[in-house]
Amino acid sequence: MVMATGRDEWVEAAYERFAEHGLAAVRVEPLAAALGTTKGSFYWHFSSRAELIAAVMERWEERETLQAIDVAEASGPPAERLAALFQAVASRARGRQGEATLYVEAVEEGVMAAVERVSQRRIDYIAGLLVELGLDPQEAQRRGVVCLAMVLGLQQLGTGTSGSLTAVRDPELARTALAMALAV
Amino acid sequence: MVMATGRDEWVEAAYERFAEHGLAAVRVEPLAAALGTTKGSFYWHFSSRAELIAAVMERWEERETLQAIDVAEASGPPAERLAALFQAVASRARGRQGEATLYVEAVEEGVMAAVERVSQRRIDYIAGLLVELGLDPQEAQRRGVVCLAMVLGLQQLGTGTSGSLTAVRDPELARTALAMALAV
DNA sequence: ACCTGAACACCGTTCAAGT
DNA sequence: ACCTGAACACCGTTCAAGT
Numbered sequence: 001m002v003m004a005t006g007r008d009e010w011v012e013a014a015y016e017r018f019a020e021h022g023l024a025a026v027r028v029e030p031l032a033a034a035l036g037t038t039k040g041s042f043y044w045h046f047s048s049r050a051e052l053i054a055a056v057m058e059r060w061e062e063r064e065t066l067q068a069i070d071v072a073e074a075s076g077p078p079a080e081r082l083a084a085l086f087q088a089v090a091s092r093a094r095g096r097q098g099e100a101t102l103y104v105e106a107v108e109e110g111v112m113a114a115v116e117r118v119s120q121r122r123i124d125y126i127a128g129l130l131v132e133l134g135l136d137p138q139e140a141q142r143r144g145v146v147c148l149a150m151v152l153g154l155q156q157l158g159t160g161t162s163g164s165l166t167a168v169r170d171p172e173l174a175r176t177a178l179a180m181a182l183a184v
Numbered sequence: 185m186v187m188a189t190g191r192d193e194w195v196e197a198a199y200e201r202f203a204e205h206g207l208a209a210v211r212v213e214p215l216a217a218a219l220g221t222t223k224g225s226f227y228w229h230f231s232s233r234a235e236l237i238a239a240v241m242e243r244w245e246e247r248e249t250l251q252a253i254d255v256a257e258a259s260g261p262p263a264e265r266l267a268a269l270f271q272a273v274a275s276r277a278r279g280r281q282g283e284a285t286l287y288v289e290a291v292e293e294g295v296m297a298a299v300e301r302v303s304q305r306r307i308d309y310i311a312g313l314l315v316e317l318g319l320d321p322q323e324a325q326r327r328g329v330v331c332l333a334m335v336l337g338l339q340q341l342g343t344g345t346s347g348s349l350t351a352v353r354d355p356e357l358a359r360t361a362l363a364m365a366l367a368v
Numbered sequence: 369a370c371c372t373g374a375a376c377a378c379c380g381t382t383c384a385a386g387t
Numbered sequence: 388a389c390c391t392g393a394a395c396a397c398c399g400t401t402c403a404a405g406t
Binding site (some may be wrong): 369370371372373374375376377378379380381382383384385386387 | 388389390391392393394395396397398399400401402403404405406
């Protein structure tokens with residue numbers, strides 16, 4: 001008798017496909033094949049693909065929250081923490097292409113709420129650092145939005161690695177982005 | 185006898201679906217239904233869906249080039265032209281959600297070359313303005329990349345309109361983004 | 369030259385039947 | 388309780404047959 005495929009293994013396998021290729025790449029049949037089981041098994045554990053997607057987003061939100069706390073825990077002055085954040089995103093981008101398209105896919109898949117909560121946390125975290133640096137709270141909030149947009153956009157531009165767009169791989173990019181974020 | 189559906193009508197119908205919902209939303213069968221014809225007709229004009237996608241990107245590149253020239257033609261000092269660009273993107277975003285996910289989809293669909301050419305033109309245009317404003321050419325190029333990233337990211341954040349992320353709809357955002365772009 | 373309609377493959381979903 | 392395997396719908400693709 002072979003070990004049964006638990007709900008958790010479905011979610012974890014789906015999570016990996018999401019992180020690497022996005023939500024649209026989370027497909028029941030290929031997943032079943034990869035796990036060496038059948039679609040029928042999947043539909044015993046889940047009522048639909050949508051339920052699987054929701055579980056993936058839940059897991060993402062948890063991990064994203066933990067990691068945000070990790071970043072926050074990293075001590076040092078605010079400017080340094082912001083620099084570390086940009087640097088972390090820049091280096092973490094590869095292998096996490098899934099997030100590059102998440103905002104759009106979240107609408108299609110009906111899981112925008114989780115994405116908005118995580119975005120808000122990210123914006124608040126950046127805005128908090130900028131307030132520590134002396135910015136007006138409202139302007140800091142706006143700048144937090146623009147910084148998150150930078151990160152998402154850079155992630156997106158970095159996706160087509162093979163190409164002629166060499167400027168995207170300039171190692172000085174993170175420094176320039178930081179300077180723009182901190183500009184008074 | 186009814187008017188035959190020409191290749192051009194297929195491309196234009198596909199282009200509209202791309203602009204509103206992205207490349208993934210360009211599907212042969214629904215398109216055929218919308219045009220009141222059959223998939224068989226489609227495969228007379230095109231060898232595959234990929235060929236249709238390529239034609240859509242060609243059209244996009246042409247129109248994007250024309251529009252870039254339009255923006256460039258708009259006279260005024262460089263800072264004003266940059267402001268107009270951010271403003272244009274901000275207001276044009278609705279109804280053009282298709283581009284929000286384009287960088288990722290372009291890889292999947294094998295049409296990254298066109299996207300990179302357009303990106304390079306956009307970056308060069310912004311960098312050119314920044315050089316006029318006295319920036320070092322290399323730094324201007326990097327900042328052009330970050331500005332394009334901002335635009336793509338803001339477009340992405342703007343996609344889930346219905347939500348709690350109110351900061352994204354702050355009308356002052358464009359001004360903040362411009363200030364960050366111009367910061368010395 | 370251009371199109372229809374039937375066929376097949378792929379994947380989401382259902383369900384009767386098995387252990 | 389958990390899974391298999393067959394069925395059906397949806398859409399990309401092919402193709403023989405029509406006009």
